[in-house]
Amino acid sequence: MAGLLRIGDVVERTGLTHRALHYYEEIGLLVPSVKLDGGMRLYTEEDLRRIDRILELRELLGLSLKEIKRILEAEEARASLLLAARREPTPESRRADLEKALAIAEDQLALIRARLKEMRALEGRLADEAQGLRDALKAS
Amino acid sequence: MAGLLRIGDVVERTGLTHRALHYYEEIGLLVPSVKLDGGMRLYTEEDLRRIDRILELRELLGLSLKEIKRILEAEEARASLLLAARREPTPESRRADLEKALAIAEDQLALIRARLKEMRALEGRLADEAQGLRDALKAS
DNA sequence: CTTGACACTTACGTAAGGGTAAGGTATACT
DNA sequence: AGTATACCTTACCCTTACGTAAGTGTCAAG
Known part of the structure; x- marks a missing residue:
């Protein structure tokens, strides 16, 4: 089947471990899109x-998995509200959505x-220190 | 006694908790310089x-306490080698020390x-997204 | 249809503390 | 000296985010 990845592929491409992926599934943070009868997980590009x-939120912003889950769910x-609003667009609710999204981004x-x-x-401090050491070495 | 801080003062000045400081002591990462007979810990400015x-190594570089301990011990x-070398300065060993320090810093x-x-x-991505949201809001 | 690579579950271990209880200590005030 | 009270101690269990076996199952290839 095209485009479906097994857990080993995901491990390879993301740097996460099997265990981490299982754990993310345990806590409902990342449930693989497909699960075979045998139990095997299949992941999509999405x-x-x-x-x-x-990973961005965890490594670069240092958020906890619980916070990340909350953010992704929000x-x-x-997103689904925006889709709904496209069919029946209420300017006020759309504004409110945009404002909420902007607040999160900010x-x-x-x-x-x-x-x-x-x-x-x-x-800066480290660079200064390194330069000091290089100077000391040159002078020695 | 001048300059000696109790754990509560350290908590206030560093943002660490009592528990964290006890833990750092447990693992030998930070042993308070003075300990009274009653058990009370007293910390120096050093x-x-x-x-x-x-905290720098932990929060900014994301190192584990074990790695940090190793680095600080090194x-x-x-430092004590440098002091020893000052009494009996061997140019080669001094160079080696400097090179090791430079390698760590680099x-x-x-x-x-x-x-x-x-x-x-x-x-950059977040800033773009925020700007996009602001534009959408303005246009609404 | 077996074999080897990969996958699965179950379950205990670890790191880095948080929270709280139960009690000891230092100091200030009487 | 007695006592209040603010701070400290040890001790234990809880949590998060996985690591690490151990044993079993599955799937594609030969």
């Missing part, structure tokens, strides 16, 4: 995109900018 | 600096720069 999103709810931006700032400060 | 270093060993720099790159990419 599942992979969801994993990338999860985004899903919003929260995440603030978070990442704060982390970036700290990390740049550390980078 | 202990605080060590905590700052620990740095300490190096490893850390590479790590942080890789993370910075990913984070800037995510920042």
